[in-house]
Structure formats: C-alpha cells, structure tokens
Amino acid sequence: MGRLLLTSSQVSVVLSAAIIFLFTLALFLSGYVLQQRYVHTLQAAIKPRLPKPLPPPRAIPPPTLDAKWARPMGGRPEIDETYAQYIAGQTMDWSRLGYVQVVREHVELCSAVMLLSDLHRMKSPAKRILMFPRLWLATSEDDTYGPEMSTTRRLLRTAARRYGVTLMPMEPIVEGADDTLPSSYSLASLYSLVDYERILYLQGPGLLLDASALDSLLAFSKSEPMAAYPATPERTDLSTSLLLIHPSQQSFNQLRTLRAATHTTDLDMFRSTFSVPGSLLSEWSLSMGNVVYESQHLRNVIDGFNATVFEQATTFVRLSDPEIAGPEYDIPFSDRVKIRPENVEAREAWSKLYERFRQRRMEVCGLDLETYSPIVLEGLAAKD
Ligand SMILES: *[C@@H]1O[C@H](CO)[C@@H](O)[C@H](O)[C@H]1NC(C)=O
Numbered sequence: 001m002g003r004l005l006l007t008s009s010q011v012s013v014v015l016s017a018a019i020i021f022l023f024t025l026a027l028f029l030s031g032y033v034l035q036q037r038y039v040h041t042l043q044a045a046i047k048p049r050l051p052k053p054l055p056p057p058r059a060i061p062p063p064t065l066d067a068k069w070a071r072p073m074g075g076r077p078e079i080d081e082t083y084a085q086y087i088a089g090q091t092m093d094w095s096r097l098g099y100v101q102v103v104r105e106h107v108e109l110c111s112a113v114m115l116l117s118d119l120h121r122m123k124s125p126a127k128r129i130l131m132f133p134r135l136w137l138a139t140s141e142d143d144t145y146g147p148e149m150s151t152t153r154r155l156l157r158t159a160a161r162r163y164g165v166t167l168m169p170m171e172p173i174v175e176g177a178d179d180t181l182p183s184s185y186s187l188a189s190l191y192s193l194v195d196y197e198r199i200l201y202l203q204g205p206g207l208l209l210d211a212s213a214l215d216s217l218l219a220f221s222k223s224e225p226m227a228a229y230p231a232t233p234e235r236t237d238l239s240t241s242l243l244l245i246h247p248s249q250q251s252f253n254q255l256r257t258l259r260a261a262t263h264t265t266d267l268d269m270f271r272s273t274f275s276v277p278g279s280l281l282s283e284w285s286l287s288m289g290n291v292v293y294e295s296q297h298l299r300n301v302i303d304g305f306n307a308t309v310f311e312q313a314t315t316f317v318r319l320s321d322p323e324i325a326g327p328e329y330d331i332p333f334s335d336r337v338k339i340r341p342e343n344v345e346a347r348e349a350w351s352k353l354y355e356r357f358r359q360r361r362m363e364v365c366g367l368d369l370e371t372y373s374p375i376v377l378e379g380l381a382a383k384d
Pocket of ligand 1: 306307308309
C-alpha cells in the first residue's frame with residue numbers, strides 16, 4: 001500500500017515536472033519564434049534596399065514640347081526582375097558607386113546635405129560624398145568662427161556623423177587660384193574621385209522623391225566618361241542637372257588643362273569636351289519617368305495634370321524658378337503668387353514642393369529660410 005502511495009505521489013511529481021517542462025518549452029519556443037521574427041524585421045529594416053533593374057531598352061518617341069516635359073509619362077513602367085540582374089545587384093560593389101554633391105559657397109551647403117540625407121533616409125546602398133573647399137577646414141587659432149563658418153562646420157559634422165557622408169575637401173581647379181572665390185572651384189573636380197567606378201551628381205537645390213530610380217541608373221549603367229542629362233527634349237545639348245561620370249585621371253587632366261587655358265563656365269567646359277548625343281544619358285534610361293524635373297515647368301502643364309501621378313513618376317525635382325532667388329530664400333508671398341502655376345493641381349504640387357523643402361531644411365540643417373533682399377537677386381544676376 002505504502003509502496004503504491006509513494007508511487008502515485010512520484011507519478012504526480014513526474015507529471016507536474018513534465019507539465020512544467022512542457023510549458024517552459026512552449027514558452028521558450030514562442031519566445032524564440034517571436035525573437036526570430038523580430039530579428040528578420042530588423043534585418044529587413046537595416047538592409048540597404050537593392051535597386052530595381054532598369055526597364056529593357058525599347059524605342060520611345062522623344063518628348064517634344066515643354067508641355068510634354070511637364071506631363072508625367074504615366075508612372076514608372078513595371079519591370080521584370082530577371083535573375084541575372086538580381087545577381088548583378090547582389091554582387092555589385094556598392095562601395096565604388098556614389099552620389100556626389102559639390103558646394104562652392106556656404107549658402108549651398110545645407111541643400112547639398114539635405115539631398116545626401118534624403119539618400120540616407122531612403123536607404124540607398126551607394127556611397128554619399130560631399131566636395132567642398134578645403135579652406136573650410138582651416139582652424140582658427142582661438143577656435144572661434146564667424147556665424148557663417150560656424151554653421152558650415154556644424155553642417156559638415158552633421159553630414160558625416162548623422163548621414164554617413166564622406167567629406168572630400170577640394171582645391172581650386174586651377175593651381176594658385178584664389179581659394180576664397182567660389183568661381184575658383186569646378187565640377188571638373190568630380191573627375192578626381194578616381195577610387196569610384198561611377199558617380200552621380202545632381203544639381204541642387206531640390207527634392208528627391210525616389211532614390212531607387214537613381215540607384216538603378218548608378219547600378220545598371222555602363223561606365224562612360226560622361227552621361228549627362230539632356231538640356232532639351234531634342235537632345236541637342238547636355239546640361240549639368242544630372243551627370244553620371246566614370247572618373248579618371250585622364251579626363252581630370254584634360255579638363256584642368258582646358259580650365260587653365262580659358263576661364264569658362266562648367267557647362268561650357270563640358271559642352272566643348274564631350275559631344276552629344278554620345279555623352280547624354282540614353283533615352284531608355286530616362287524612360288522610367290521624369291528623372292529630373294524643374295519646378296518652373298509646372299507652369300506649362302496641360303489639362304488633366306494629376307499631382308499624384310506626377311509625384312509617383314518623378315525622381316528628382318530641382319526647385320528652379322528664374323524669377324525668384326531659390327528655395328533657400330524667404331520670398332514675399334506677393335512675389336510667389338505672381339509666378340506660381342495657374343493650373344490648380346500644378347499649383348498645389350508646386351507650393352507643396354517649396355513647403356517641403358522649407359521643412360526639411362529645418363529638420364536637417366536646423367536653419368530657417370534666408371532673409372530675402374533684392375541685393376541677393378542682383379548678386380545672382382551678376383554671377384550669370
Ligand atoms: C489622380 O490619380 C490618382 C491615381 O491614379 C487618382 O486616384 C486620383 O483620383 C486622380 N486625381 C484627380 C484629381 O484626377
């Protein structure tokens with residue numbers, strides 16, 4: 001009897017031990033599953049996004065009128081992700097592909113950092129590089145700086161620490177030129193970045209709406225000395241609004257020699273060095289929509305313009321309206337009213353772009369808009 005009782009209490013001990021074990025196991029397993037799921041989500045969140053491959057080459061009728069520039073081409077085409085392209089994306093050496101901003105004046109710095117911060121926020125896997133006058137790194141003896149230089153030094157630090165930007169100080173393009181003058185610096189310095197296979201330069205100030213289209217351009221293009229965004233839909237000239245470049249010492253020397261002989265603008269220098277249409281981005285790489293769009297074209301949109309479709313089909317908008325100084329300046333409302341688009345949808349899109357720029361400027365640089373004064377405009381006119 002006693003023996004049997006002992007056995008039954010033993011059984012109950014074993015049973016409860018088994019139950020506790022099972023519960024613990026279940027608890028552990030569910031915890032493990034949850035944790036794995038969390039880790040996967042985390043990995044997906046951290047992992048840089050791989051770009052979509054470019055659409056296959058196909059014949060596209062060239063856009064003709066201004067109104068056509070202003071019309072989105074019906075969204076980005078759906079693309080099949082072929083295995084080969086997928087693998088190309090997987091094994092691509094992203095450390096040799098980069099986005100570059102070039103600043104020559106203090107006032108341009110925030111817009112450049114904003115663009116690079118957008119690429120960071122949109123998880124582009126390519127490098128982000130900022131070129132600026134080496135002079136800005138000169139330390140003062142008592143470590144105090146004027147308000148302009150203090151802001152500049154703060155923004156350079158922010159770019160490097162918060163947005164992972166590689167800082168590349170540059171020298172004047174012609175040896176011995178006055179390093180305090182913005183005109184002593186040139187886009188030709190892009191060619192000095194010979195450690196990179198391909199770099200993409202965007203002319204600011206503007207807003208990036210979609211980094212993946214640019215990542216595709218960087219990843220799936222051939223390396224050529226120059227592939228520039230066409231100045232006109234007719235593709236008769238290159239512009240400097242977007243440049244895809246294979247840097248080389250040879251091109252760098254060639255451009256530097258040219259600049260030393262004649263003082264030309266960057267645009268004229270590139271136009272006399274690279275021929276069109278050979279040095280333009282191919283039509284099919286531009287077939288994904290509005291790769292670069294200038295805000296002033298929103299004034300020429302045709303009826304039926306749809307702001308939602310426009311945003312979806314547009315990669316980068318350069319905020320450029322010739323009558324006003326730039327999105328960095330606090331332009332009086334009465335002046336804005338005079339130049340904003342008449343089409344209601346386009347006007348809304350236009351105002352939204354300028355407002356978004358103002359907000360991002362505050363978020364990224366902690367800067368209000370610059371005070372507007374007509375002197376600024378005169379200064380700009382004199383420069384052109
Ligand atoms: C714009 O296009 C979107 C998406 O195609 C659609 O949902 C929306 O109704 C359109 N808006 C107007 C005003 O036509």
